[in-house]
Amino acid sequence: MNVTVTVNGKAYTRDVEPRTLLVQFLREDLGLTGTHVGCDTSQCGACTVHLNGDAVKSCTVLAVQADGMSVTTIEGMGTPADLHPLQAGFWEKHGLQCGFCTPGMIMSAAELLKHNPDPSEEEIRHHLEGNYCRCTGYHNIVLAVRQAAGALRAAALAEQAADD
Amino acid sequence: MxxxxxxxxxxxxxxxxxxxxAANPDVKVIAGGHSLLPAMKLRLAQPPALLDVWGIEELKGIRREGDWFVVGAMTTHADVLRSELPLFPEVAYEVGDPMVRNRGTIGGSLAHADPSADYPAAALALGAEFVIRGPEGERTVPAGEMFLGMFESAVQPGELLTHVRIPATVQASAYEKFKHPASHYAIVGVAVIRDANGQIRAAYTGAGEKAERLHRLEERLNSGQPVGTGLVESATLLGDRFASPEYRAHLVDVLAERAAARV
Structure with a gap:
């Protein structure tokens, strides 16, 4: 079946089998390998992307279900020269060790910060309950999200000041 | 996979x-797919055809009709969580995790009738109703006739669960859950509500082949007695590598005590 999915702002049309998972579509058809497959059973969150703005586990969505929708992956968050505040936060607070869970952590945390610009440590931990880190790095992940939240708030304030 | x-x-x-x-009796309905797709990946389910109902606009959203809320079957757990429904937001908060709640739907979950799902306990305790449409027209099924067995609901082949009707007014409600740490499914969940007339109604999920009313708890609380123990017979419950029937029966007692203390 032909599906058209807008990924990180660019529309892609591909012929896929109905059983193709969204994560396979992203990784194998589009070559966007930043989204990882960890457990493949809807639990670990490594494959988290945004589908029409909502964080979802792309191992549990069919590419055909995403037809006509927009997807944001970790590749759409920032570039090496211009990191997204969450990517900068993970770098500066050492929020990763092996890095396998990091794309999913960042996409999940990004949804939290969209709805809650100043989350408490407890709120961050609860929101990330569907993202597993096996390097036991949760402590620094929470610090990274807190730092990113502060940076995003500061940026919003600066933007507001510029508008005024 | x-x-x-x-x-x-x-x-x-x-x-x-x-x-x-009607044209293809083998077709399987897919909503958010968060029960069906994992089962299909494990080849526990191999439907020859899927019918995606996620995009049906008339099945989305929550509206008030007199003393009832009418919830479209394709309303996601995330939308239930942010709603004014009684009890259901607290229960939705216990379903999976934020990503699962963004895709999973109230109708998909209830029609699927997973014995470890959270909503059936809330539906039974609140006295919800299920609007099901089929080739013969529309019928409304009370909660007590919705859950027939393990993964078996009253929704028959060729039918579609379109709406869940939930009583709008209760005096108090609570849901207490002991969840599996990885899957977040209920090993046992207990819902207790005090209805508009002050009567207690309660139900449990996760412990047996299907969610059931907790009649013994209702009788005790409605006659002024304490919660006590022995609310369900362990012989009627499930045992697996996570919890024995005896342990599940104990959890029902403990969670019922906690939930009852909040209503």
């Missing part, structure tokens, strides 16, 4: 979905 292959089509209206099901 790939599921086995299948044919796929989307329906844009309930009428279209019913027509597709």
């Amino acid at each position: 790939y599921p086995a292959n299948f044919d796929y089509q989307k329906a844009s209206s309930v009428a279209e979905a019913l027509a597709v099901m």
Whole structure:
């Protein structure tokens, strides 16, 4: 079946089998390998992307279900020269060790910060309950999200000041 | 993991979905897919054809009709969580995790009738009703007749659960859950509500082949007695590598005590 999915702002049309998972579509058809497959059973969150703005586990969505929708992956968050505040936060607070869970952590945390610009440590931990880190790095992940939240708030304030 | 292959089509209206099901009895309805797709990847389910009802607008959203809330079957757990429904937001908060709640739907979960799902306990305790449409028209099924067995609801082949009707007014409600740490499914969950007339109604999920009313708890609390123990017979419950029937019976008592203390 032909599906058209807008990924990180660019529309892609591909012929896929109905059983193709969204994560396979992203990784194998589009070559966007930043989204990882960890457990493949809807639990670990490594494959988290945004589908029409909502964080979802792309191992549990069919590419055909995403037809006509927009997807944001970790590749759409920032570039090496211009990191997204969450990517900068993970770098500066050492929020990763092996890095396998990091794309999913960042996409999940990004949804939290969209709805809650100043989350408490407890709120961050609860929101990330569907993202597993096996390097036991949760402590620094929470610090990274807190730092990113502060940076995003500061940026919003600066933007507001510029508008005024 | 790939599921086995299948044919796929989307329906844009309930009428279209019913027509597709009538023409192809083997078609399986997919909503958010967060129960069905994991089962298909493990080849526990191999439907030859999927009918995607996620995009049917008439099945989305929550509206008030007198003393009832009418919830579209394709309303996600995330939308239930942010709603004014009684009890259900607290229960939705216990379903999976934020990503699962963004895709999973109230109708998909209830029609699937997973014995470890959270909503059935809330539906039974609140006295919800299920609006089901099929080739013969529409029928309304009370909660007590919805859950027939393990993964078996009253929704028959060729039918579609379209709406869940939930009483709008209760005096108090509570849901207490002991969840599996990885899957977040209920090993046991207990819902207790005090209805508009002050009467207690309660139900449990996760412990047996299907969610059930907790009649013994209701009788005790409605006659001024304490919660006590022995609310369910362990012989009627499930045992697996996570919890024995005896342990599940104990959890029902403990969680009922906690929930009852909040209503």
